[in-house]
Amino acid sequence: MPSPKPSLSDEHTRGEAFRLLKRIIAENGREHVRAYALAVAAMVLVAGTTAFLAWIMRDVIDEIFVAGNPAMLISLPVAVFLTFLIRGAATYVQGVVLSRIGNDIVARYQRRLFSHLTELSVDFFGENRSAQLAARISQNVTGVRDTLNLTVTSIARDLLTLLFLIGVMIWLDPVLSAIALLAGPPIGIMIARLARKLRKATRQSVDLNARVLGAMQETAQGIQVVKAFTMEAPLRERTEKLILAAEERANRIAIVTERSGPVTETIAGLAIAGVIAWSGYRAIEYGHSPGAMFGFITALLLAYDPARRLARLQVQLERALVNARMIYEILDLMPRQADAPGAPALAVPRGEIVFEGVTFAYHPGDPVLRNVSFTAPAGCTTALVGASGGGKSTIIALIERFHDLPQGRILIDGQDISTVSKASLRSQIAYVPQAPTLFEGTIRENIRYGRPAATDAEVEEAARQAQAQEFILAQPLGYETPVGEGGATLSGGQRQRLSIARALLRNAPILLLDEATSALDNRSETLVQAALETAMKDRTVIVVAHRLSTIVNADQILVVDRGAIAERGTHDELVGRPDGLYAGLHGLQRTRAENAPALEETR
Known part of the structure; x- marks a missing residue:
């Protein structure tokens, strides 16, 4: 049955997401181009060494366990050890560099947000509750970092690792590779559908969590009034409703996000089982090399993790983009009282x-x-x-x-x-x-x-x-x-x-x-x-x-x-108008002042 055509709204949303991603890269890529280049180089090493481990398994099986070649007892284990050593160092460099880039991006956007908020008019803060605004910003500010890191790691590490491993698989056995790759299209179609459902739920979750944090912050700031008016019970009841709504939305997101797991595992399991059955049949019936089969299965199993991460990329990227989009909604607000171009400075010689x-x-x-x-x-x-x-x-x-x-x-x-x-x-x-x-x-x-x-x-x-x-x-x-x-x-x-x-x-x-x-x-x-x-x-x-x-x-x-x-x-002129508003206010306050000593004595 053919899949339904994407609606115009879906196409608009995808276009908006692409424009947002392009903007994020344009604003941050040049600033960190060298650091990203180093991280990408480390990821390429991770991808290459992972593929090499799968490729070398053929020689390990054929040369050591089948041919019994003693010369390989040193060279092959040393090669495997060096591969893991390089892979570990590259993973460390990748993790540290990406963390430093991410921390710098968060700090830059925090500075931008604070500077921009101070430029916005008083009206903006009158229309937006400060506690919810602070809570929303604290949740959303990591969206830009997560978007960039997901994009870089998915392309430079997961995609390259998958492509290198697929290359090893095709080199070892093209027929088995075709069987294994049949799992890709149905998983991709399913993930696309889940991402559309997740987009709206994620934004609702962010708003609800901001309201929960805002309620807690307001309560902490006004704790004396809360206790003086015994407001604990009604505030707990109101906050409990917000927490339950946020919990329900978070559970909904978890259900949608994790729904890909069972289907992905099932389809991948069928593909891997089919590969093992077919390769085993050929080894038994036609005497194919066990090393090639073992190397292929190793490559297939190693390819499963990056393939699974790439399959979930759209879901994770959608969540990060929702947070980033909400940050840009604030950054793109224009101050209502912006200075006119070339506005001169005020000169105050007198002060009238x-x-x-x-x-x-x-x-x-x-x-x-x-x-x-x-x-x-x-x-x-x-x-x-x-x-x-x-x-x-x-x-x-x-x-x-x-x-x-x-x-x-x-x-x-x-x-x-x-x-x-x-x-x-x-x-x-x-x-x-x-x-x-x-x-x-x-x-x-x-x-x-x-x-x-x-x-x-x-x-x-x-x-x-x-x-x-x-x-x-x-x-x-x-x-x-x-x-x-x-x-x-x-x-x-x-x-x-x-x-x-x-x-x-x-x-x-x-x-x-x-x-x-x-x-x-x-x-x-x-x-x-x-x-x-x-x-x-x-x-x-x-x-x-x-x-x-x-x-x-x-x-x-x-x-x-x-x-x-x-x-x-x-004062004298206004008091002299007995029917005036000022004279009435003055008389009322004077009466209160005259009666104050008597009231104090009564107390």
């Missing part, structure tokens, strides 16, 4: 910031900002206040150009920030986020991220200005104390003061504060507020404030309500 008719939405049809226009004068402090969700933090993000505008413009000293390079824009801005973020390393390293070229004295001066010196020196190793994962060894207020120190060290003309004192207690807030007032001098400052007491002296206060500027003025 102007919003002109800015409208912005994270999701189509749901604008966060609506036709926002205002000017933040150079060297002055502009405060943004209002209810949560009104768009204050979005204004800060847009100044940093974390998102591009569909409508309106943002100007700094008359320059549209969408036309200048992002690096030059952000180098002129110091930023303190609402949630302090620390990175793996020491306290000194985390502050120095504000300006990597800063001296130790400048780092310590920034810490003093941020009122962080006292608790830093109380740490076991002072400035060299590791902060732990995300600053886990420090309190929220301590992390925020280090974040402020990092911004102060940057010494930029524009300072953005997104509720920078929200995580501080009253004492720390008082100290840091004094430091911030010093740091704000001669800088353009935009501050998002929750506590109105911290912005009483701001040069300009903008009340942001439902994506629009509802009120603007100084």
